Amino acid sequence: MSKTLVIIGHGMVGNRLVEEIRERDSAENWRIVVLGEEPYAAYDRVGLSSYMTGSTAEELSLLSSGTLEDRRVELRTGVGATDIDRATRTVSTTAGETLRYDALVLATGSRPFVPPVPGSDLEGCHVYRTLADLDGIRSAAVPGSDGVVVGGGLLGLEAADALRALGMRAHVVEVAPRLMPVQVDEGGGAVLARLVGDLGLEVHTGVATSGAHAGVDGELGSVTLTDGTEIATKLLVFSAGIRPRDELAEPAGLPRGGRGGFLVDGNCRTEDPRVWAIGECAAVRGQCHGLVAPGYRMAAAVADQLTERGHAEFQGADGATKLKLVGVDVASFGDAHGTSEGALEVVYANNAEGTYAKLVLDDDASTLLGGVLVGDASAYDTLRPLTGTALPAPPEQLLLPAARSGGPSTGVLPGEATVCSCHNVRKTDIAAVIASGAAEDVTGLKSCTKAGTGCGSCVPMLKSLLDEAGVATSDALCEHFAQSRSELFEIVRATGITTFSRLVAEYGTGRGCDICKPAVASILASSVNSHILDEEQAGLQDTNDRFLANMQRNGTYSVVPRVPGGEITPDKLITLGQVATEFGLYTKITGGQRIDMFGARVEHLPEIWRRLVEAGFESGHAYGKALRTVKSCVGTDWCRYGVQDSVTMAIRLEMRYRGLRAPHKIKAGVSGCARECAEARSKDFGVIATERGWNLYVGGNGGFEPRHAELLASDLTDEELIRLIDRFLMFYIRTAERLQRTAGWIESFDNGLEHVREVVVEDSLGIVAELEAAMARHTASYTDEWRAVLDDSEKLSRFVSFVNAPDSPDPTISFTEERGQIRPEPIDLPTPVAQPGQDRVTEEVSA
Amino acid sequence: MRWHVVCREPDVPTDFGVAALVRGHTVALFRTGDDELFALGNVDPFSGAGVISRGIVGDRRGEPTVSSPMHKQVFSLRSGECLDDPGTRLPIYPVRCRAGVVEVGTD
Ligand code: SRM
Ligand SMILES: Cc1cc2nc3c(=O)[nH]c(=O)nc-3n(C[C@H](O)[C@H](O)[C@H](O)COP(=O)(O)OP(=O)(O)OC[C@H]3O[C@@H](n4cnc5c(N)ncnc54)[C@H](O)[C@@H]3O)c2cc1C
Ligand code: SF4
Ligand code: FES
Numbered sequence: 001m002s003k004t005l006v007i008i009g010h011g012m013v014g015n016r017l018v019e020e021i022r023e024r025d026s027a028e029n030w031r032i033v034v035l036g037e038e039p040y041a042a043y044d045r046v047g048l049s050s051y052m053t054g055s056t057a058e059e060l061s062l063l064s065s066g067t068l069e070d071r072r073v074e075l076r077t078g079v080g081a082t083d084i085d086r087a088t089r090t091v092s093t094t095a096g097e098t099l100r101y102d103a104l105v106l107a108t109g110s111r112p113f114v115p116p117v118p119g120s121d122l123e124g125c126h127v128y129r130t131l132a133d134l135d136g137i138r139s140a141a142v143p144g145s146d147g148v149v150v151g152g153g154l155l156g157l158e159a160a161d162a163l164r165a166l167g168m169r170a171h172v173v174e175v176a177p178r179l180m181p182v183q184v185d186e187g188g189g190a191v192l193a194r195l196v197g198d199l200g201l202e203v204h205t206g207v208a209t210s211g212a213h214a215g216v217d218g219e220l221g222s223v224t225l226t227d228g229t230e231i232a233t234k235l236l237v238f239s240a241g242i243r244p245r246d247e248l249a250e251p252a253g254l255p256r257g258g259r260g261g262f263l264v265d266g267n268c269r270t271e272d273p274r275v276w277a278i279g280e281c282a283a284v285r286g287q288c289h290g291l292v293a294p295g296y297r298m299a300a301a302v303a304d305q306l307t308e309r310g311h312a313e314f315q316g317a318d319g320a321t322k323l324k325l326v327g328v329d330v331a332s333f334g335d336a337h338g339t340s341e342g343a344l345e346v347v348y349a350n351n352a353e354g355t356y357a358k359l360v361l362d363d364d365a366s367t368l369l370g371g372v373l374v375g376d377a378s379a380y381d382t383l384r385p386l387t388g389t390a391l392p393a394p395p396e397q398l399l400l401p402a403a404r405s406g407g408p409s410t411g412v413l414p415g416e417a418t419v420c421s422c423h424n425v426r427k428t429d430i431a432a433v434i435a436s437g438a439a440e441d442v443t444g445l446k447s448c449t450k451a452g453t454g455c456g457s458c459v460p461m462l463k464s465l466l467d468e469a470g471v472a473t474s475d476a477l478c479e480h481f482a483q484s485r486s487e488l489f490e491i492v493r494a495t496g497i498t499t500f501s502r503l504v505a506e507y508g509t510g511r512g513c514d515i516c517k518p519a520v521a522s523i524l525a526s527s528v529n530s531h532i533l534d535e536e537q538a539g540l541q542d543t544n545d546r547f548l549a550n551m552q553r554n555g556t557y558s559v560v561p562r563v564p565g566g567e568i569t570p571d572k573l574i575t576l577g578q579v580a581t582e583f584g585l586y587t588k589i590t591g592g593q594r595i596d597m598f599g600a601r602v603e604h605l606p607e608i609w610r611r612l613v614e615a616g617f618e619s620g621h622a623y624g625k626a627l628r629t630v631k632s633c634v635g636t637d638w639c640r641y642g643v644q645d646s647v648t649m650a651i652r653l654e655m656r657y658r659g660l661r662a663p664h665k666i667k668a669g670v671s672g673c674a675r676e677c678a679e680a681r682s683k684d685f686g687v688i689a690t691e692r693g694w695n696l697y698v699g700g701n702g703g704f705e706p707r708h709a710e711l712l713a714s715d716l717t718d719e720e721l722i723r724l725i726d727r728f729l730m731f732y733i734r735t736a737e738r739l740q741r742t743a744g745w746i747e748s749f750d751n752g753l754e755h756v757r758e759v760v761v762e763d764s765l766g767i768v769a770e771l772e773a774a775m776a777r778h779t780a781s782y783t784d785e786w787r788a789v790l791d792d793s794e795k796l797s798r799f800v801s802f803v804n805a806p807d808s809p810d811p812t813i814s815f816t817e818e819r820g821q822i823r824p825e826p827i828d829l830p831t832p833v834a835q836p837g838q839d840r841v842t843e844e845v846s847a
Numbered sequence: 848m849r850w851h852v853v854c855r856e857p858d859v860p861t862d863f864g865v866a867a868l869v870r871g872h873t874v875a876l877f878r879t880g881d882d883e884l885f886a887l888g889n890v891d892p893f894s895g896a897g898v899i900s901r902g903i904v905g906d907r908r909g910e911p912t913v914s915s916p917m918h919k920q921v922f923s924l925r926s927g928e929c930l931d932d933p934g935t936r937l938p939i940y941p942v943r944c945r946a947g948v949v950e951v952g953t954d
Contacts, residue, residue: 517903551901802868
């Protein structure tokens with residue numbers, strides 16, 4: 001007979017408890033009922049701000065797969081607990097039920113504290129805690145106008161950055177004389193204020209908010225500060241601290257801690273042995289913790305007790321924090337303020353660079369007690385785990401930037417040091433897994449130890465632990481090929497092999513997979529120059545290449561014709577409009593100076609492209625690891641500053657390299673003068689006009705890790721420029737690894753760009769003639785992939801919805817409307833209430 | 848069990864999936880290099896999109912697989928089980944080839 005555990009609150013910590021118990025309770029002693037007041041199942045509140053910059057609620061969800069199907073778990077979202085009766089061991093809910101428990105865990109988190117400012121209840125005042133709060137802020141935001149955040153702590157800065165991301169001018173009001181007063185000292189605060197100011201946030205420190213005032217419409221119209229400043233605004237966000245949500249303590253008759261929170265002992269148990277509290281709502285020995293890592297440790301401690309495992313008491317936490325603002329590095333850990341008796345401080349400040357670093361040491365300067373890093377927090381990963389241990393090197397060595405180059409060095413860490421604080425995984429735990437051979441890469445470590453699966457900030461350390469153990473050095477492409485991409489490229493070139501099946505039979509094992517097949521397809525495309533859908537090749541391609549279009553979230557495709565240099569005639573624009581109207585496609589101007597049409601069903605792609613090809617368009621290769629666009633500015637044709645004809649050059653380059661397959665996509669730009677309106681320096685190759693010709697920059701990209709391209713050669717003639725780009729691209733295509741963009745490839749050489757310069761400019765390897773010849777072969781053999789498909793009935797026959805019903809629309813695709821255009825209908829995945837016995841097969845059939 | 852005629856044998860190329868509509872079910876059909884046929888649900892359980900037939904066919908430690916083209920989770924062609932996330936699975940359907948014609952079974 002199983003017992004019932006009721007958890008109140010399905011936030012980060014409540015959810016963790018569910019996971020911990022699912023993992024430990026294989027005997028199925030517990031049935032778990034979780035009440036979550038929010039309409040969503042638990043989500044990553046730590047990552048909440050990314051919801052403003054593009055993450056979706058689903059992406060933030062913390063539900064691990066299998067939880068909803070687990071018959072032991074009953075998750076009730078949108079249901080709150082209203083009362084606890086400890087005598088009858090029952091919880092009442094907003095749904096009007098009474099649930100009986102054998103064990104009860106409170107995991108209700110915190111609520112934002114709203115200071116008693118007059119007018120704080122006006123329409124237009126918000127807090128920053130839940131997805132619903134962010135929805136409210138997003139719909140209230142007016143780009144270009146002012147928004148005010150009250151509170152200059154960690155969360156306040158995140159909220160202000162979110163307003164900025166919404167296009168607002170964000171003001172941060174902090175009563176203390178500096179930002180992040182809890183974590184950062186005065187020196188760090190000064191550097192921080194400058195960096196935050198550089199981001200475009202308006203900082204007001206040492207002043208309080210004196211009032212929020214209604215405008216004529218009765219909603220918020222302005223905010224006044226105690227120094228007399230008045231800010232006209234329709235949006236005010238309070239982020240002035242949190243208070244534990246302990247309102248159930250009263251009806252339950254449970255004691256509170258001095259500063260609120262359910263009072264619990266070191267085992268997270270209240271005075272009632274059947275009732276526990278964990279996460280932000282728990283006052284462990286009187287102290288509340290406002291970070292997720294200590295909450296996770298509390299969840300683990302309670303799971304141990306419920307499943308009768310030996311366990312350790314919750315030991316408190318150090319409150320180490322790292323700020324997640326884009327562009328500003330701040331971290332503090334341990335005794336950041338040097339409040340310990342006799343503490344010494346070592347400070348390294350560089351105003352020119354905008355960095356500040358401080359270490360707090362014990363009285364004989366041998367043990368690290370804490371620290372503050374502003375402007376450059378790269379030492380955080382190494383230093384934080386050293387807190388409380390003897391310093392492995394003199395403090396200035398640990399702080400000076402030069403000493404730290406080369407990333408986090410995990411070698412100096414003692415075995416007991418915590419590497420992943422989200423999951424409390426120590427260096428020894430990780431070393432043991434590596435030594436046992438159970439994990440060969442970061443993915444393996446993640447699944448064996450959970451390290452790296454929380455905030456992700458320890459992943460670089462996992463990598464270096466693998467490196468140090470000598471494990472991560474394998475360049476093998478995947479389980480089918482022990483070779484790297486560049487080695488396979490050489491094999492293909494030397495042997496003349498033209499099919500995947502021969503390559504895997506002679507040089508690999510098994511049948512291949514979604515890693516090696518597209519990689520080999522790309523190598524064959526760059527060496528053999530046949531159509532990428534010829535015969536066996538078609539099955540090697542990622543779906544995007546296979547249908548010469550980009551797959552969208554609902555299984556439809558997008559269509560992006562090439563618009564070289566961004567120049568397009570009105571007639572062609574009209575054709576695009578007509579085609580989009582006829583096939584009901586969503587249209588959008590892309591970031592690459594062309595037009596994307598979304599929502600095409602696979603069976604419509606040939607017809608759409610027939611119309612486009614007839615109008616003179618060709619494939620834009622938006623789907624391929626290939627040249628994308630060569631962005632241009634207007635140049636001498638029109639611009640009064642232009643010194644060269646950038647449009648003509650951009651078109652020439654785009655036409656020359658179109659269809660060129662590469663290890664990753666390639667983007668380019670051409671600017672007509674040093675004002676650089678084409679953003680050429682953020683491209684894989686960028687060309688900037690000078691009075692005497694062209695400067696060529698290489699190795700730039702936007703994306704996940706933005707890089708600026710660096711100068712390879714200057715004042716080139718048109719012909720010199722093209723010759724250098726030919727060599728550069730071919731050298732890249734031959735020697736880069738799978739999914740390595742030009743920046744990473746250049747960095748992979750010992751002397752980086754210098755090496756590339758020696759090879760492609762000075763011909764140190766004697767291969768430039770060959771590289772140029774290879775490019776000449778490419779340009780000579782270019783054909784439009786789409787036109788070729790339209791002329792080939794065999795290839796066309798694959799563009800059907802169903803092999804036995806070629807024109808039947810796929811019933812899983814449907815659209816709604818937004819702003820006058822289509823968008824995919826949200827897809828119903830299984831609802832967040834577990835129903836035992838309902839498996840996915842029946843669902844699929846009824847879909 | 849009812850068998851439904853779906854297509855001719857060459858309509859399912861080697862190592863290349865096709866989708867079929869069988870009594871309202873969307874089914875992904877595959878044929879591997881050793882000429883074995885497989886039929887699985889076409890709807891990717893992670894995204895809800897009908898795209899499994901457009902995934903790349905391969906193997907993981909000898910087990911024949913297809914990887915979802917949406918977010919690359921790998922499924923066993925034999926059991927439908929997601930190898931990256933055990934517990935999640937695609938439905939599997941009986942499939943056979945008789946006299947050059949491919950048939951899929953439903954109950
Ligand atoms: C449509 C577009 C967004 C827009 O509406 O503007 C877009 C859309 C996609 N981008 Fe992009 N990117 C678009 C411009 C950009 C830009 C800006 C630019 O090119 O000027 C960048 C940053 C610049 C850069 O690449 O250096 C950009 C960085 C990325 C990245 C990150 C690359 C990196 O190195 O980190 C990816 C992921 C990848 O390629 O692996 C990506 C991947 C994607 C994919 C292909 C994701 C996917 O696989 O489905 C998106 C689908 C496109 C589609 O269905 O048509 N997209 N993407 C832009 C198309 C430009 C075009 O005309 O071809
Ligand atoms: C913007 C932001 C950024 C953050 N960044 C970081 C960071 O970088 N690092 C870090 O460590 N921490 C960070 N935090 C804090 C972190 O999110 C919290 O420490 C963590 O979420 C606490 O988990 P919890 O489960 O205790 O509370 P919560 O996640 O708040 O969950 C509590 C849940 O219980 C529900 N609930 C409350 N009362 C009831 C009731 N009576 N009945 C039913 N349900 C109820 C609530 O609605 C809520 O969903 C951040 C927080 C925010 C808001
Ligand atoms: S278009 Fe680019 S930035 Fe936008 S969601 Fe897709 S990949 Fe991300
Ligand atoms: S520290 Fe957050 S995932 Fe490891």
